[in-house]
Amino acid sequence: MPMIPYPFDYYQPATVGEAVALFVDLDARGKQPLYFSGGTEIITLGRINEVYTEAVIDVKRIPDCREIGRRSGAFVWGAALTLSEIHDARLFPLLGETGAGVADRTSRNKITLGGNVCGRFIYKEAVLPLLLTDSPLRIAGPGGERTAPIGQLFDRTLRLGRGELLVQAMTDVRYAAFPYVTDKRRKGSAIDYPLLTVAAIRAEEGIRLAFSGVCAFPFRSTEMELILNRREVPAEERIATAIARLPAPILNDIKGSALYREYVLKVTLGETLERLEKGVAIG
Amino acid sequence: MKAEHVVQLELHVNGERRTAVARPADLLLDVLRESFGLTGAKPGCRNGDCGACTVLVDDRPMKSCLMLAVESAGQAVTTIEGLQDEAAQRAFVEQFAFQCGYCTPGFIMNIVALSRLEPQADEGTIQDWMQSNICRCTSYEEIGKAIHVVLGKR
Ligand SMILES: Cc1cc2nc3c(=O)[nH]c(=O)nc-3n(C[C@H](O)[C@H](O)[C@H](O)COP(=O)(O)OP(=O)(O)OC[C@H]3O[C@@H](n4cnc5c(N)ncnc54)[C@H](O)[C@@H]3O)c2cc1C
Ligand code: FES
Numbered sequence: 117m118p119m120i121p122y123p124f125d126y127y128q129p130a131t132v133g134e135a136v137a138l139f140v141d142l143d144a145r146g147k148q149p150l151y152f153s154g155g156t157e158i159i160t161l162g163r164i165n166e167v168y169t170e171a172v173i174d175v176k177r178i179p180d181c182r183e184i185g186r187r188s189g190a191f192v193w194g195a196a197l198t199l200s201e202i203h204d205a206r207l208f209p210l211l212g213e214t215g216a217g218v219a220d221r222t223s224r225n226k227i228t229l230g231g232n233v234c235g236r237f238i239y240k241e242a243v244l245p246l247l248l249t250d251s252p253l254r255i256a257g258p259g260g261e262r263t264a265p266i267g268q269l270f271d272r273t274l275r276l277g278r279g280e281l282l283v284q285a286m287t288d289v290r291y292a293a294f295p296y297v298t299d300k301r302r303k304g305s306a307i308d309y310p311l312l313t314v315a316a317i318r319a320e321e322g323i324r325l326a327f328s329g330v331c332a333f334p335f336r337s338t339e340m341e342l343i344l345n346r347r348e349v350p351a352e353e354r355i356a357t358a359i360a361r362l363p364a365p366i367l368n369d370i371k372g373s374a375l376y377r378e379y380v381l382k383v384t385l386g387e388t389l390e391r392l393e394k395g396v397a398i399g
Numbered sequence: 400m401k402a403e404h405v406v407q408l409e410l411h412v413n414g415e416r417r418t419a420v421a422r423p424a425d426l427l428l429d430v431l432r433e434s435f436g437l438t439g440a441k442p443g444c445r446n447g448d449c450g451a452c453t454v455l456v457d458d459r460p461m462k463s464c465l466m467l468a469v470e471s472a473g474q475a476v477t478t479i480e481g482l483q484d485e486a487a488q489r490a491f492v493e494q495f496a497f498q499c500g501y502c503t504p505g506f507i508m509n510i511v512a513l514s515r516l517e518p519q520a521d522e523g524t525i526q527d528w529m530q531s532n533i534c535r536c537t538s539y540e541e542i543g544k545a546i547h548v549v550l551g552k553r
């Protein structure tokens with residue numbers, strides 16, 4: 117029977133504290149535990165031996181990881197919410213629609229926000245709205261809990277210490293009123309991994325932009341934002357200058373050459389600026 | 400395989416309580432097929448890409464190759480064998496919406512969920528949901544017609 121080639125134990129803690137304590141205990145016993153949220157990455161990579169674990173800790177029954185709603189002026193996103201649930205809640209369309217660019221609808225009934233942000237795939241489109249809004253993340257680990265803006269925690273990947281669990285993200289509700297654009301460009305079929313995704317909002321100080329599929333990691337660049345917001349300069353020139361300041365080389369892989377990606381990025385950026393400078397709120 | 404890695408699973412499948420002895424690492428797809436003989440959910444890519452393995456879990460379409468059997472404990476699992484003369488089944492026959500038929504159970508489960516959860520689905524929603532399933536025989540036109548019949552949009 118083709119399946120995950122190695123056995124593992126399955127745990128289903130009821131609280132954040134229990135999950136972290138389990139991790140510490142299993143880790144000490146050499147079980148190489150993994151938090152298991154949607155589990156799609158652990159299952160698909162486990163099947164081909166690219167992920168190994170002897171114990172998974174399913175966080176889907178932990179109420180804090182499943183919370184969704186508003187609290188103290190912020191939307192609360194439990195890390196174990198599926199991308200479909202976030203989309204269907206229609207609380208914050210920028211997050212719902214950008215997350216809906218991941219995979220396909222049925223897979224998004226399983227893929228979670230936390231798994232997408234913490235996983236090892238490089239696209240992680242759902243992180244873009246969190247970067248644009250510098251949403252605070254609540255993290256629990258063996259050393260206790262901490263909350264910090266994602267800008268301080270996410271650098272190419274989410275910087276988690278051993279045994280740390282992403283519990284929630286929080287987004288200031290005022291961002292829901294800002295005009296936004298989220299544009300996923302694919303090369304092949306409509307459900308392919310993205311060639312690239314640009315997500316942007318127009319905040320008080322100007323347009324903020326975050327990218328996935330441009331470099332080998334998702335990012336928001338304030339340096340590029342400064343350049344792109346100089347409205348006295350023609351858009352084409354701003355875009356060329358901004359592209360020269362990308363934080364890393366443009367991806368060059370089977371999905372698209374660096375040259376092709378650069379071309380698509382130019383076009384997408386041009387349209388994004390045009391739409392947001394006109395002030396239209398569009399998805 | 401160490402004995403400690405085998406557990407007794409109690410699942411709720413097609414309205415019945417079923418038990419299986421399986422590893423926590425076993426996929427829902429494999430337990431349905433191998434332990435319960437419910438072979439309607441088809442293994443295609445086993446990678447979440449094709450949708451042939453789609454079942455309903457608490458009424459939502461789910462790719463059973465992306466789910467551990469143990470995860471579904473306490474939830475209602477429905478396979479194509481659990482459907483009784485659904486509109487989607489009739490529409491597939493009437494519209495000739497299959498050739499080899501391998502993708503058919505997955506499509507039908509997804510359409511049944513769509514018609515129950517989003518009966519007023521617009522074209523965008525229909526497209527978004529249906530992109531989860533692939534038909535290698537490219538019966539898309541007929542499948543599209545069947546969906547529109549089910550949703551009363553002929
Ligand atoms: C058919 C298909 C298509 C896909 N298409 C895309 C795509 O277009 N774009 C894209 O970005 N990805 C895509 N993916 C990849 C998918 O988004 C990632 O695999 C996603 O990260 C998995 O989410 P999950 O909830 O299933 O994660 P899991 O498998 O549960 O976890 C992934 C990793 O993150 C860790 N983790 C999970 N939750 C937490 C947490 N709360 N705290 C700390 N660590 C945690 C786990 O330990 C594991 O290492 C696709 C996957 C499939 C199956
Ligand atoms: S076998 Fe599950 S999606 Fe292809």
Ligand code: FES
Binds near residue numbers: 498500502534
């Ligand atoms: S009918 Fe053959 S795969 Fe769809």
